Amino acid sequence: MADYDFDVLVIGAGPGGYVAAIRAAQLGLKVACAEARETLGGTCLNVGCIPSKALLHASELFEEAQSGALARLGVKIDSMSLDLDAMHGQRLDAVKQLTGGIEYLFKKNKVEWLKGRASFEGKDMVKVGDRSVRARNIVIATGSSVMPLPGVTVDDEAIVDSTSALELPKVPGHMVVIGGGVIGLELGSVWKRLGAKVTVVEFLDQILPGMDGEVRKEANKIFKRQGFTFKLSTKVTGATRDGAGVTLTVEPAAGGAPETIAADVVLVAIGRRANTEGLALDKAGLAVNGRGQVEIDHEFRTLVPGIWAIGDVVPGPMLAHKAEDEGIAVAENIAGLTGIVNHDVIPSVVYTAPEIAGVGLTEEQARERAKEAGGDIKVGKFPMMANSRAKTNHEPDGFVKVIADATSDKVLGVWMIAVPAGVMIAQAAQAMEFGATSEDIAYTCHAHPTHAEAFKEAAMAVRGKPIHI
Ligand code: FAD
Numbered sequence: 001m002a003d004y005d006f007d008v009l010v011i012g013a014g015p016g017g018y019v020a021a022i023r024a025a026q027l028g029l030k031v032a033c034a035e036a037r038e039t040l041g042g043t044c045l046n047v048g049c050i051p052s053k054a055l056l057h058a059s060e061l062f063e064e065a066q067s068g069a070l071a072r073l074g075v076k077i078d079s080m081s082l083d084l085d086a087m088h089g090q091r092l093d094a095v096k097q098l099t100g101g102i103e104y105l106f107k108k109n110k111v112e113w114l115k116g117r118a119s120f121e122g123k124d125m126v127k128v129g130d131r132s133v134r135a136r137n138i139v140i141a142t143g144s145s146v147m148p149l150p151g152v153t154v155d156d157e158a159i160v161d162s163t164s165a166l167e168l169p170k171v172p173g174h175m176v177v178i179g180g181g182v183i184g185l186e187l188g189s190v191w192k193r194l195g196a197k198v199t200v201v202e203f204l205d206q207i208l209p210g211m212d213g214e215v216r217k218e219a220n221k222i223f224k225r226q227g228f229t230f231k232l233s234t235k236v237t238g239a240t241r242d243g244a245g246v247t248l249t250v251e252p253a254a255g256g257a258p259e260t261i262a263a264d265v266v267l268v269a270i271g272r273r274a275n276t277e278g279l280a281l282d283k284a285g286l287a288v289n290g291r292g293q294v295e296i297d298h299e300f301r302t303l304v305p306g307i308w309a310i311g312d313v314v315p316g317p318m319l320a321h322k323a324e325d326e327g328i329a330v331a332e333n334i335a336g337l338t339g340i341v342n343h344d345v346i347p348s349v350v351y352t353a354p355e356i357a358g359v360g361l362t363e364e365q366a367r368e369r370a371k372e373a374g375g376d377i378k379v380g381k382f383p384m385m386a387n388s389r390a391k392t393n394h395e396p397d398g399f400v401k402v403i404a405d406a407t408s409d410k411v412l413g414v415w416m417i418a419v420p421a422g423v424m425i426a427q428a429a430q431a432m433e434f435g436a437t438s439e440d441i442a443y444t445c446h447a448h449p450t451h452a453e454a455f456k457e458a459a460m461a462v463r464g465k466p467i468h469i
């Protein structure tokens with residue numbers, strides 16, 4: 001290895017970085033991973049996917065009991081109350097176990113954990129804490145952080161971001177969420193279920209940008225029925241602390257008369273931005289693009305040979321499973337294998353109740369592309385109301401939609417709102433990865449009674465022949 005300390009140095013131990021490090025070690029390379037946090041696992045395990053899902057699960061059970069939904073099924077609870085400390089305790093426990101699990105995997109695979117913040121000293125030199133290391137390959141996997149909103153300064157008390165919103169010591173009376181995206185709806189759901197009134201202020205004219213249009217509309221309807229208040233096409237122009245609470249000033253996005261909203265807690269959830277500050281990319285000969293991200297080619301190579309990048313710090317959806325798959329692929333490319341990620345088939349899930357999931361093109365995108373190519377699409381839809389398992393479980397909301405090429409019948413996209421959509425979407429992703437037609441799905445035997453049968457029926461509907469509607 002001549003004078004290199006490592007074959008691979010990964011910067012950042014999130015789902016992208018820790019997976020890249022483990023895979024590279026599995027492939028026989030000498031690997032180190034630098035991480036600035038006290039624990040491994042990145043945003044996802046420490047302050048993202050994992051703690052949010054622990055609270056989503058617990059708050060859903062609370063609401064089922066509290067709202068009388070369980071009583072309607074014959075499960076009568078005579079007295080119940082919220083133990084928020086215990087709910088936070090199980091969240092912290094999930095985080096501890098999973099971050100500790102990565103530490104165990106590092107030891108098992110002989111990945112050296114370099115504790116501290118990393119910055120480039122040259123194309124193959126990185127300083128971590130007070131140690132300088134030289135690596136033949138360097139993978140930038142530094143992830144992303146909360147996008148700040150000018151005029152609304154997060155103080156982690158009354159004005160919170162996604163991290164401090166996980167840790168509120170009491171349920172707010174009125175929570176105003178700025179941003180009707182994934183974080184706003186997931187964390188808004190948690191606190192609404194526990195008793196908060198939740199208002200979502202969204203700049204655009206609809207929530208959940210980037211998702212299928214019909215799904216966005218239906219989700220809006222369902223969340224409104226659940227008690228969310230939406231102020232769409234509205235921008236926040238300022239926030240002032242007002243005793244224990246906050247007064248927000250908002251106005252129509254297109255301009256117009258301002259108004260104020262009083263909140264006990266304001267959650268800023270307007271997106272995330274790539275982490276490159278302090279990395280001294282210039283010392284490695286790298287620069288960021290206009291959106292602050294590190295540009296890469298199809299094999300995750302940056303412009304500088306030997307430096308690679310993956311996950312939230314590069315363009316593309318900011319999702320843990322996308323980062324993980326890129327982590328495996330980059331390690332395989334470094335080892336001389338062919339690592340591939342099919343970026344056309346990355347599922348996304350919003351873990352509300354019901355869940356919202358999609359993979360591939362939206363109907364709008366598919367129509368646009370077909371028009372450009374002189375072709376057409378066919379769309380099949382099946383409502384969850386007509387699915388027998390959804391019926392037995394009293395889960396009538398939502399639908400499954402399959403979008404296929406009108407000529408080849410190849411599935412181009414699948415979108416769904418259904419209680420277990422996060423699990424159901426895996427089948428759609430696999431079918432698309434295998435190049436399935438809607439007919440392939442329609443003629444695949446699905447177990448009965450399952451929610452997944454709605455996917456089969458939506459596929460049947462592409463050709464106009466579902467059975468149960
Ligand atoms: P990160 O997980 O951000 O990890 C990067 C790591 O690099 C961090 O630990 C950071 O400390 C470290 N680092 C940065 N700079 C340096 C440096 N200079 N030196 C050393 N270390 C450094 N995605 C999903 O797919 N599903 C979900 O359910 C989901 N829920 C989420 C919920 C919330 C509240 C949030 C905020 C995000 C959620 N995400 C979810 C997104 C997901 O967390 C990210 O897409 C994912 O963590 C990205 O992985 P990554 O490895 O690229 O970066």
Ligand code: NAI
Nearest residue numbers: 179180181182183184201202203269270271272318349350
């Ligand atoms: P987002 O991009 O999903 O949503 C942000 C929303 O804020 C958008 O609707 C946008 O139009 C709106 N907005 C922007 N500026 C605004 C302003 N000034 N006033 C009002 N509204 C404004 O970002 P979010 O929710 O912060 O999530 C960040 C990332 O984290 C997402 O990209 C997502 O990929 C990831 N994530 C994924 C989860 C999952 O997979 N289940 C869960 C949580 C986060």
